[in-house]
Amino acid sequence: MSAIAVSPEAAPDVTADYVTRVQIDRSCRQTVLGYYASAVAWLLIGSLAALITSVKMHHPEFLGNYEWITFGRIRPVHLNTVVYGWSSMVGIGTTLWLEARLCKVRLPHRALLPATVIIWNAGVVWGVYEVLAGHSTGVEWLEFPPQVLGIFGFVLLVLFWVSLKMFNQRHVHHTYVSQWYLFGSVVWFPILYSAAILLPTTGMVGGAAWATTNWWYAHNVLGLYVTPMGLATIYYLIPKVTGKPIYSYHLSLLGFWANALFYSWIGTHHLVGGPLPAWIITLGIVGSIMMFVPVTTVAINHHMTMIGKFHMLKTSPTLRFVVFGAVSYTAVSYQGSLEALRSVSHVAHFTHYTIAHAHLGMYSFYTMTMFGAMYYIVPRLTRNEWSSVPLIKIHFWTTSLGVLAYFCALSWAGWYEGEMMNNPLIPFIKIVDYTKPYLVARSLSGSFMTIGHIAFAILVFRILRSSDVSMIGPTLFTSKRGMMRWRRKEA
Amino acid sequence: MxxxxxxxxxxxxxxxxxxxxxxxxxxxxxxxLKPVVDQNGISHPTPPAGSVLLGREVYISEGCLYCHSQQVRSADFGADIQRGWGTRRSVARDYIFDRPHLMGTMRTGPDLENIGARQPSREWQYLHLFNPQITSPGSIMPPFHFLFKVVDKGGPAPVGSVDLTANASPTKKASYLVPSGRAQDLVDFLMSLNHSYDLPEAHQ
Amino acid sequence: MSDRIIGPGDSPPQKYRVEAEPDPAALVAPTMREMSEPTDGIAPTPVWLLLFFFVLAGWSGYYIARNAGGFRADIYNEHYIAGAAPSLEKPAPADPLVLGRQTFNVCMQCHQDTGKGIPGTYPPLEGSPVVLGDPATPVRILLHGLQGDITIEGATYNGQMPSWDRFSDEQIAAVLTYVRQAWTNSAHPVDPALVAAIRKQTGERAQPWTWPELVIASKTPPPSATEPAEPKPAKP
Structure with a gap:
């Protein structure tokens, strides 16, 4: 049993709550697993699109005769599948489970919610088809046809309604910090998404204001949708796995409201030096710098909670992925704040440096956190254990090292690309030549990450169909092979 | 509650x-913001119409905006002007007719805000779109073979075609490169990207 | 009992053999072994953190006051200060070679940064007799363009050189000076006055030149061509 009691001082909670938890998990099972399975499928599709895009960047002739997968179409397919396919679906699944657990109520609308999985998937499939067919809207992060708003909007309204219902029926007096973030994201995202589509398409906003709307949306997708879901997950899982309370309620409170207030302003830092009056850019920069407040707060809160529990990173896959995500959150946010400054943007803007930064956020922070969440949640829903320690190890090391290599290669290339671009005596083609080896490095590190995704997909596939291999006790990094045992199906 | x-x-x-x-x-x-009218009565920026508008659709459809920005930064912020990408910084007024905006955020390729002024040759545009290696060896821009037809030399030159040397032709014979209607629209759009007129606010 | 916990209303697992002895795995099933739901600690917010935030807020206020251009729609330069007189001093004249090198960024779209052009498509500038010969000819080409066949070093080109008359006299002189002295080229610099003279002389011309026309034109020297008496070959 010593391998199971991972933490000596915190005993597992085998109380009356246990029955409630089982009931909640049962109520979530179909919906959340539906979202998770779709998310993983989109992750694989997104990785494939990413690899094709990446190879095309150093071998432009690669698959060059097929208009449907020309660079300018497969690239937005990558972005949209990982944002609206993988990130959204894994996020919604996690949101529903966390809300049910935190409110201690069963998931309502158990006929409608599984249907939303199909509806959301249909929206992504349609959007991807339209982009591949050349009917993109041409607005970054919003390439899907505006009518997709009807599909996503419906699901988001259901999600809002369900969250509100669970919140109002909650069986706990105290509202835990994760709930604020989750509730924030289900309120914010429908507003963001519908405003960013409706204001320009109805003609209320156009020209250069369309650009501010575009980047107001695109950065708020990160700040007010993806980040809250990621942070809620970290805030939940670190104390849950370690058995320690979160360090400070006051810091949580400060962090949440500072994030809400400042993050929503930073989108225009994507247009530094661009054709917008100075004040719009200046506000974007100030918002970015003020993001030091929530980020520092969250970083302290997470770090102080982890103190004394770092040894658990050796054993728990959940914790290792989640803490990797938490550290990346701090790193990417500080980097982002500084990147907004005119003096840094002067070099980094328009280069691969920005791409590296985006992957540090969307991948190293959010995706890794969500991997951790799935490692924790899926066994509770399937009542099965992860089937293979080596596969989890492959998943962790390929994705973590892959994204670090990706980040380093593109940051380095991007910075020098920017420096060279600012020197008019260097011909443009020389800059392109300079970046080529790093673009190859990107393809290699991306392949590495994709290997991890395949390993993860195998694990998810096996746990979902109650694979023949099962573990006794949790599947930890330190679990020995001998603890696995074979179960045979009845003849 | x-x-x-x-x-x-x-x-x-x-x-x-x-x-x-x-x-x-x-x-x-x-x-x-209103367009400015020059002494010839032409308003700047000019509202896109006809083939320029169709070409804009092709530009969006093929995703050109993911590698090419359409904004020139000021002379003290980057080398945009020294690189010949424009004669002044871009301002909001340049975009009043843009639906959607195509400012872009990446410069994997050069800025195109004034491509119509700094590369006025249609022939170059066709060759470059057909296969960027012809005009810019080492470029990582994807080729757009599917917007063109290659016809062997022998018959009369098809209307609007440009010469393709044997080296550049996929058939390895001197050929005519015939742009499709979409390629012509796209080049019409690129030619229309010319913001060489002056605006007062670009200097303050 | 199997390793699966039977929850309320859970149908018994049917895929698995029911084992005879009690399964210790039951006790460690995921839902049972987990910790209680997270709670909040009440550590106070550190004072240094609050101070740090006040410093940031102060900086932000200062930054907005300094760099927001009075929230005006027509102020793009963040250093704009209302009421300040616009700077009247002219920038120092650029070194012709640097100006020429910068202007060449446009030319290299076809002629390449190596000056070697594209065989069969765009003629080379390195070693080209047109570039290195009488500067009036390349000036004419830049001002009005060139179309039709032209033979450079035995190879025939049939492209269309666009007109670059939007460049100033200084820019045209500078870029030609650069081209005439870059790579292995070494010919004497081009004077902006020559460009101005030719521009004046051929001002009404609307058509691009053809090579035969240029040959004829080169025999009539421009009225006030002031070329340096002494060729000054110099390498950049």
Missing amino acids: NRSWSFIAGVLATILFSMMGLIFVPNWQFEQ
Whole structure:
């Protein structure tokens, strides 16, 4: 049993709550697993699109005769599948489970919610088809046809309604910090998404204001949708796995409201030096710098909670992925704040440096956190254990090292690309030549990450169909092979 | 019960605040911008129409905006002007007819805000779109073979075609490169990208 | 009992053999072994953190006051200060070689940064007799363009050189000076006055030149061509 009691001082909670938890998990099972399975499928599709895009960047002739997968179409397919396919679906699944657990109520609308999985998937499939067919809207992060708003909007309204219902029926007096973030994201995202589509398409906003709307949306997708879901997950899982309370309620409170207030302003830092009056850019920069407040707060809160529990990173896959995500959150946010400054943007803007930064956020922070969440949640829903320690190890090391290599290669290339671009005596083609080896490095590190995704997909596939291999006790990094045992199906 | 509504109110307030500042106020400011009219009675910027508008659709459809920006930074911010990408910085007024905006955020390739002025040769545009290696060896721009037809030399030159040397032709014979209607529209759009006129606010 | 916990209303697992002895795995099933739901600690917010935030807020206020251009729609330069007189001093004249090198960024779209052009498509500038010969000819080409066949070092080109008359006299002189002295080229610099003279002389011309026309034109020297008496070959 010593391998199971991972933490000596915190005993597992085998109380009356246990029955409630089982009931909640049962109520979530179909919906959340539906979202998770779709998310993983989109992750694989997104990785494939990413690899094709990446190879095309150093071998432009690669698959060059097929208009449907020309660079300018497969690239937005990558972005949209990982944002609206993988990130959204894994996020919604996690949101529903966390809300049910935190409110201690069963998931309502158990006929409608599984249907939303199909509806959301249909929206992504349609959007991807339209982009591949050349009917993109041409607005970054919003390439899907505006009518997709009807599909996503419906699901988001259901999600809002369900969250509100669970919140109002909650069986706990105290509202835990994760709930604020989750509730924030289900309120914010429908507003963001519908405003960013409706204001320009109805003609209320156009020209250069369309650009501010575009980047107001695109950065708020990160700040007010993806980040809250990621942070809620970290805030939940670190104390849950370690058995320690979160360090400070006051810091949580400060962090949440500072994030809400400042993050929503930073989108225009994507247009530094661009054709917008100075004040719009200046506000974007100030918002970015003020993001030091929530980020520092969250970083302290997470770090102080982890103190004394770092040894658990050796054993728990959940914790290792989640803490990797938490550290990346701090790193990417500080980097982002500084990147907004005119003096840094002067070099980094328009280069691969920005791409590296985006992957540090969307991948190293959010995706890794969500991997951790799935490692924790899926066994509770399937009542099965992860089937293979080596596969989890492959998943962790390929994705973590892959994204670090990706980040380093593109940051380095991007910075020098920017420096060279600012020197008019260097011909443009020389800059392109300079970046080529790093673009190859990107393809290699991306392949590495994709290997991890395949390993993860195998694990998810096996746990979902109650694979023949099962573990006794949790599947930890330190679990020995001998603890696995074979179960045979009845003849 | 009450608490959830006050929470929602707070959350809504933050986002509406930023919408006001980053969408509605800028839009209100830009709505008042009018084109300038030069001594020949031509208004700048010129509203896109006809094949230029169709070419814009092709530009979006093929995703050119992911590698090419359409904005020139000021002389003291980057080398855009020294590189010949424009003669002055871009300002909001240059974009009053843009639906959607195509400012872009990447320069994997050069800026195109004034490509019509700095590369006025249609022939170059066709060759470059057909296969960027012909005009710019080492480029990582994808070829757009599917927007063109290659016809062997022998018959009369098809209307609007350009010469393809044996080296550049996929058939390895001297050929005519025949742009499709979409390629012609796209080049019409690229040719229309010329913001060489001057605007007072570009200097302050 | 199997390793699966039977929850309320859970149908018994049917895929698995029911084992005879009690399964210790039951006790460690995921839902049972987990910790209680997270709670909040009440550590106070550190004072240094609050101070740090006040410093940031102060900086932000200062930054907005300094760099927001009075929230005006027509102020793009963040250093704009209302009421300040616009700077009247002219920038120092650029070194012709640097100006020429910068202007050449446009030319290299076809002629390449190596000056070697594209065989069969765009003629080379390195070693080209047109570039290195009488500067009036390349000036004419830059001002009005060139179309039709032209033979450079035995190879025939049939492209269309666009007109670059939007460049100033200084820019055209500078870029030609650069081209005449870059790579292995070494010919004497081009004077902006020559460009101005030719521009004046051929001002009404609307058509691009053809090579035969240029040959004829080169025999009539421009009225006030002031070329340096002494060729000054110099390498950049």
